[in-house]
Amino acid sequence: YRARRIEMEVPVVSLVGYTNAGKSSLLNRLTKAGVMAENLLFSTLDPVTRRIHTPAGRDVLLTDTVGFIQKLPTAVVAAFRATLEEVQESTLVLHVVDVTHPNATQMVSVVEGIIDELGIADKPRLMALNKADLLDEAADSDILGRALRLADGDLRSVFTSAETGAGLDELLREIDTALEPGVPSIDRMDRIVVG
Template sequence: MKSTRPRLERAIIVGVELRRRRSPWRLKDSLAELAELARSARALVVGTVSQRLDRPTQVYLGKGKLEELKGLIYTKRASTVICDDELTPTQQRNLEKALGESVKVIDRTALILDVFAQRARTKEGRLQVELAQHEYLLPRLAGQWTHLERLGGGIGTRGPGETQIETDRRLVRTRIQKLKRDLEDVRRHRARYRARRIEMDVPVVSLVGYTNAGKSSLLNRLTKAGVMAENMLFSTLDPVTRRIHTPAGRDVLLTDTVGFIQKLPTAVVAAFRATLEEVQESTLVLHVVDVTHRNATQMVSVVEGIIDELGIADKPRLMALNKADLLDDDADSDALGRALRLADGDLRCVFTSAQTGAGLGELLHEIDAALQPELASMDRIVVG
């Protein structure tokens, strides 16, 4: 699979905060997350540049900051610059021009896609990532094209460059069509599995949550499934489903899937729609939260936004406030306060630890209770 960036080595991360666009995320926190993503992509972050601006610029940064960045690239011997937002094709081009050929410019989307490309294991996962990469690429080729068009077209602009861009665009479009067809094939298989599952009347509980919240660890703990759990963003890409028995003696299928993140690129959401259909067809949504994270509240909002987008907000939902083992007596009062505020929300919450197993009995009990009406109606159908 093609990577959207060459080998990443010494990287400088760059972020801009727009004064008028109020985001619940502080730039510092967003950049810390970007550094984690860079680490997941096996880059070494050697510097950070940040700036508050009134409005976006055509080079992403203001003039002075751009000079500062150039200096830092030189002193830190950096080869790569990673921007915390999805760059417009113009910003990308201008920044590349300003920094020179030896510096690679990557944006948040390309970085996320790159991490995904490294993680994809199944055929479907690979196809989805490649589709997202091509969808990302297409407007960027188109951007160059409109730039040429704006120059007036006609004589002088109809050079080999234009032909090349048109050819590239056609190639990318053809590839996108092919990927979509291949994905359809893979998905038909999965639809058959799903149909069988529904026939068996086994309720499905899907684990959703911000990346690194502990979804796979919980699934592991609950099923001994041996799913890969790592302290890395996006360690899971492909949905994994395992059967468990609840205390009430019911069979339940637990599905673990791709984690969410703020500024999740639309190309990714589109490409992963089928994976996320697993969540759409589940009986109960279990929202897993890393309750110890300083941005836990913002992360919950991001996940709830995506839950709304997926049209599953009306499904029965539970929240697992995970990593509760870290909320011991030594935990700072901020963390405890945050945890209690989250627990005080509208959803039913259980404090859990995938690490120690604490709270898992209660979690299973809550799953049973949440599924009860559903199961009761299934029983009626069977009896009737």
């Protein structure tokens, strides 16, 4: 499967992120896949790949991966190894963040640390600040402030909601842009806010 995918030169976008960030929900919303998405640790244990068509008409394979966490339990190490292989072979890494989580900043650091350890920090990357629909409900200024700091971080970011679909058109356009030949690695690019 991987050899054929490489031979056909179909770009692969790997969704990575801390557990329960909404990776499976985002995959389902973008592809209508029906992958199990539950508020449970490790509800995704095997990488799941589905095809999407971007606004530019490009076929892209979108791969959902097991959630990253600190101090991975021994029972899921094998599943995590398969995830790491998928991420290493991907064309673009889409870091999905639960922007409403109180520890979102720490979770981003854990995931980015794993990306660095894998030696793939130079791959094109985007950040989906997911669950943005809940920001309207969050009167907590700490949550809103943290969300804006994450959006103004080192990665190009898009506010998204897998629940409502908000921001997904912009996310697909950003995926197209990131997959264009000659687009540099993302060090510090302008922030994109989707309302």
